[in-house]
Each structure stands twice: as structure tokens, then as C-alpha cells.
Amino acid sequence: MAHVELSLTEAFVPAPATSIQESDSFSRWVGTVSAAVEPCLVIDVHTIVSAVSRSCCDLLGLGSPADAVGRPLLGNGLRLLDFTAARGELTDQEAEKIPPLLAMSSQRLARGLLRVSSDMATDIDVTVDAVSTPLFSPDGTVAGSLTFLSEV
Helix, strand or coil, X not given: CXXXXXXXXXXXXXXXXXXHHHCCHHHHHHHHXXXXXXXXXXXXXXXXXXXXXXXXXHHHCCCCHHHXXXXXXXXXXXXXXXXXXXXXXXXXXXXXXXXXXXXXXXXXXXXXXXXXXXXXXXXXXXXXXXXXXXXXXXXXXXXXXXXEXXXX
């Protein structure tokens, strides 16, 4: 004969959040990216660079991190080019689809190739693979995006 036992217990209640859990991911990533060796950057919802690694500045031709932080990502000496032989600059509509901006608008992971030139007078461009994720504030709204870059 089968034996069935039933017991009732109190519901599991997780422990209260610690201070690190209460802080928003945006602030934590700003500190991490500022000291990172990898090419990466954090922008806020207004597309202002909040943190950028030295290697990212070198890769994208942004100057020093101190020069790039606090300035808009686009128009910060950064020129995004299309992949045609004419090397035309991306229109505003096309630029809205780059991974750092697309991650914020879609609230999802975004990935894509970017052709970047810091000086239109030269024919030296760099193609980078960009992987971006949105960063959220504690109330669940998008606070910005985190992007890792790799030269292709």
C-alpha cells in the first residue's frame, strides 16, 4: 500500500538585499569599465559617455578617457562609416541602429559590425565587432548601455 505524507511549511523569504545589490548596475559598470583593460564603454540614456577604457579610446581614436567621458558618443571625434567603397558617414537613422543605441531602445542584447574612422582625411578605418547590453536602474528603466568592442 502507498504511503502519502503532507507537510506545510512557511514560505521561503529571501534575505534583505545588501548594499551592493541595492546599487544599480549602471553605477557598478561605470567603475568597472573605467579600470578595464578590454575595449569597452558605458553610455547613458542621452548617449553621453559615462566611462570608457583606455584600450577603447585607442581603438576608436577618442583620445584619452578623460577627454571622452562626459561627451556624446557620436560627434565625439568618432565617425561611423558605411561599408561602401565611398566610406560615407552613417545617417542619423542608420546610427540609431548601432549596438550601443539599439541595446537601449530594444532593451535587449545587440551585436553588430561598425566601421570607424577618427579622421576622414586618412583612408585608415577600423572595423570592430560591438556587443552591447542595456543597463537598468533599480526601478527597471533603462539607464544606459555597456558595450564591448573587438577589432575584426
